[in-house]
Amino acid sequence: MIIYFFVRSKSPAVRRKMDGVVESKEWYLAAYSPEGVPTSDNLKLRTVTLSLASHSIPDHHVSLQILFISVDPYLRTRLTGTLDGLFIPQYQPNQVITAYAVGKVVGSKDSKYREGDLVLAPSAPVAEYCIVPSSSILRKIDSASGISLPDYLSALGVPGFAAWVGIVVLGDPKPGSNVFISAASGAVGMSAGQLAKIRGCRVIGSTGSDDKVKLIKEEFGYDDGFNYNKESDYDAALSKYFPNGIDVYLDNVGGKMLESVLNHVNKHARIALCGMISQYNKVWTEREGVRNLLNMVGKQVRMEGFMLESYWNRFGDFAKDMEGYIKEGKVTSKNKINVGIESFLDSLASLFTSSNIGKVVVQLNN
Amino acid sequence: MIIYFFVRSKSPAVRRKMDGVVESKEWYLAAYSPEGVPTSDNLKLRTVTLSLASHSIPDHHVSLQILFISVDPYLRTRLTGTLDGLFIPQYQPNQVITAYAVGKVVGSKDSKYREGDLVLAPSAPVAEYCIVPSSSILRKIDSASGISLPDYLSALGVPGFAAWVGIVVLGDPKPGSNVFISAASGAVGMSAGQLAKIRGCRVIGSTGSDDKVKLIKEEFGYDDGFNYNKESDYDAALSKYFPNGIDVYLDNVGGKMLESVLNHVNKHARIALCGMISQYNKVWTEREGVRNLLNMVGKQVRMEGFMLESYWNRFGDFAKDMEGYIKEGKVTSKNKINVGIESFLDSLASLFTSSNIGKVVVQLNN
Structure with missing residues (x-):
């Protein structure tokens, strides 16, 4: 039931996919932001070319097309340039930033993952495509669960x-x-x-x-x-x-x-x-x-x-509870879905303005 | 091995003891002290007469001669007139204040306590003598333990x-x-x-x-x-x-x-x-x-x-541990002993001046 991206899309990036090379937009850290709401001085978008050809994927890695990115307040603390507060490692200058995401496997060098699998990647590049170690994948998403993909980033994320x-x-x-x-x-x-x-x-x-x-x-x-x-x-x-x-x-x-x-x-x-x-x-x-x-x-x-x-060792308990509650209608989510990777910076900034209700998610349209 | 007070003492109070009436000095709350170090405007000493005769002691009560009073910082929070911070009930105006003390039983209407018993009373009147419910006594002190009475208010208190x-x-x-x-x-x-x-x-x-x-x-x-x-x-x-x-x-x-x-x-x-x-x-x-x-x-x-x-339900575990450590010399205490109930106010104030080392105790000389 998964329609492969490179079948349905007609974008230039996809045409290049034929030889395994894609263009991928990604957000990177241009300059730290010690105070205030981060702006386009701090995070910038760029386009990189990336080979997703089989020979470019190391063993125990997968290539992913990112479908949805979770926009969470803690990301802001990785942009200060100072290791305090949440003490999450800072993003590195000129490097692509990372976030929790839903991805689709488009290539795999790990027998546990096959093309078309939907996966949760807690530390995926904020990019359209990426190659990541399969050990960095939290788990597969059961596409027959009846639960929407954005819900995997809100109530189940x-x-x-x-x-x-x-x-x-x-x-x-x-x-x-x-x-x-x-x-x-x-x-x-x-x-x-x-x-x-x-x-x-x-x-x-x-x-x-x-x-x-x-x-x-x-x-x-x-x-x-x-x-x-x-x-x-x-x-x-x-x-x-x-x-x-x-x-x-x-x-x-x-x-x-x-x-x-x-x-x-x-x-x-x-x-x-x-x-x-x-x-x-x-x-x-x-x-x-x-x-x-x-x-x-x-x-x-x-x-x-x-x-x-x-608490990752408790994630299975949590997911079992929460999937049950969602299916029983005891837990519902409201998701604010912004479309296009371009919307990531504004989505992040919006967390600090009281303008949102519920969970802010970026849906990629690549 | 306990020498009864009324045998060894010659004070007027003791002579009165013959008919069961004693004069007892006690500290009472004159006025709350919201800020600063409490003074003699807040706590005052007075002398009351008290019958310790057997017929004056209700059932399940004991009369105590107070030997040592524990002077602890938390007492200060009971003098503010405001229930916040430690949320311990405030002392009441004109009423004798209370503290953790070592007392000696001088009369008993409870078969568990006999004249001469040394006891720990966590909420004893800051007074020379008192009558208290036996249920308010934490436990007896084993006078053969080899541990000094002030240590029962410091390392063991x-x-x-x-x-x-x-x-x-x-x-x-x-x-x-x-x-x-x-x-x-x-x-x-x-x-x-x-x-x-x-x-x-x-x-x-x-x-x-x-x-x-x-x-x-x-x-x-x-x-x-x-x-x-x-x-x-x-x-x-x-x-x-x-x-x-x-x-x-x-x-x-x-x-x-x-x-x-x-x-x-x-x-x-x-x-x-x-x-x-x-x-x-x-x-x-x-x-x-x-x-x-x-x-x-x-x-x-x-x-x-x-x-x-x-944590009173853990006091037995604590006391067992701590008595062992004291006997083995693994825990020692330094006690600052001020003599006479008159010294109570200055003792309390001294807690806030960095002038003390170790535990401040008032030893009564009645």
Whole structure:
């Protein structure tokens, strides 16, 4: 059921495919961006020629046509030129950048993969085509699953997995627990809220507009939510929405919201730190300080940061759970699909403007 | 081997003991102290008369003569008039304050306790005499143990137990782990360093003078340490003392030191928050904000605050371990003993001036 690219396409790149050479557009790092939203000064698009001929693929490698690229906030921290914060290795100047992607195998030197296989590649070049070690492939996608490919980058991808680790593994709320999720209409938040509801929790989200508040209640099952842009006093908002305090907080924003949460935590509350999007565009000394960590002592709070790199051994458990929930209609995703590799930079920048709902994905049209 | 107080003493209070009535000095809350070091405006001494006659002791109660009072930083947080930070119930105006103490049973309406028994009372009135429910007694002290009574308030008391929970239960360092302990020459720090050394760790402490640095190395087994009053740049100091990063941090101070530690944590580091003495005399909005919590995400740090109230069920395990270590000479304590209940206020204030080494105890001379 997979229609091979080089059969259906008529582009110049494809014509060249006959001799195994393609033109491939790719994003590369032109200059680091210590602060602010990255621009075309930092990331640039170029076209390279790439041989995908069999003799050009080393053993235990595959060539991929990239179909969808996952645009996630953590990518921004790889562009600062400073190893802090998330401590993910920095992209290297003049080198193609990488991201989590869905690819289609177009050539293989590994018996586990055949032409036409759809695969998840957590660290694929942000490019139209690539050759990667087969060991870098996370797993094949079952094209008969009935699940859309973009969903493999949202509920079944990086943000869904992050939501699962944050809620199920670290937060571990009980039925009736009071759960708070920031950036609730974002890619992580939409799955996280639904996972907490599946556990029988009372779930409240914060998000950046009244429309998004409506959305998280109507589509993602949140019990309630508030627009942080309209609440000048987060403490008052949390008092209103959590009269019985907060048991579990999945933090996606950091800063003032995290500080306010620490004024409302219940004894033995758990805070899973998934990321801090409000802080990524600032050097650390300019970030908002959290002044009330002492509350963690009195309330005996456990706060834990996590990165998916430490949980890949749980990916199978996660995917089994989540595929079940998706098929049962218990978890749904909203995906914002931007078309063309050219849209990658704007897609990344859009993560920091509150303009998006759900998961931002770039669909390649090569 | 216990010489009864009313046999050896000649004080007026004792003469009155003949008819069961004693005069008892006690510290009470005169006025809350939201900020700064508490003074005699906040805590005052008064003398009350108290009947210790058998008919005055309710069933399941005992009368105690207090012998030693443990002076701990957390007491300060019960004097602010605001339930935040440690969230321990506030002392009530005009009421006698309470603390962890060693008492001697002078009368009993509980068959488990007899006159002369020495007991640990975690919430005893800061008074010369008292009548308390026997259920409030933690345990009897074995007077044949060879362990001094002040040690029951230091290595075997609140600070030693806090050190054990912080290092053994929450920090859980491995042989060779790099362990950092702030307020290293304080009551918690002296036990914590020795417990980490017993686990085979490399242990570095920070403390407030060169003499104290010498002390923690010579008496408490620390591998090295630094004087935070001489280090204008904590980051530079931590770079120097932790070339391989920090695996476990027992935080007793909070604020800038905690922030600096977060710039030096290794992947999967653990931070046990025992208390934040640098922050107790400030309202929370004036406390030092920690700006680099994002590092907890990238380094996947677990930070957990704790209060002993949740660990009393482990006290037996702790006491067994610690009594063994003390008897084997693997853990020693330095106790600063101030004589007379009158010294309680100055003793409490002294915790905030860096003037002390080790555990501050008030020995009553009634």
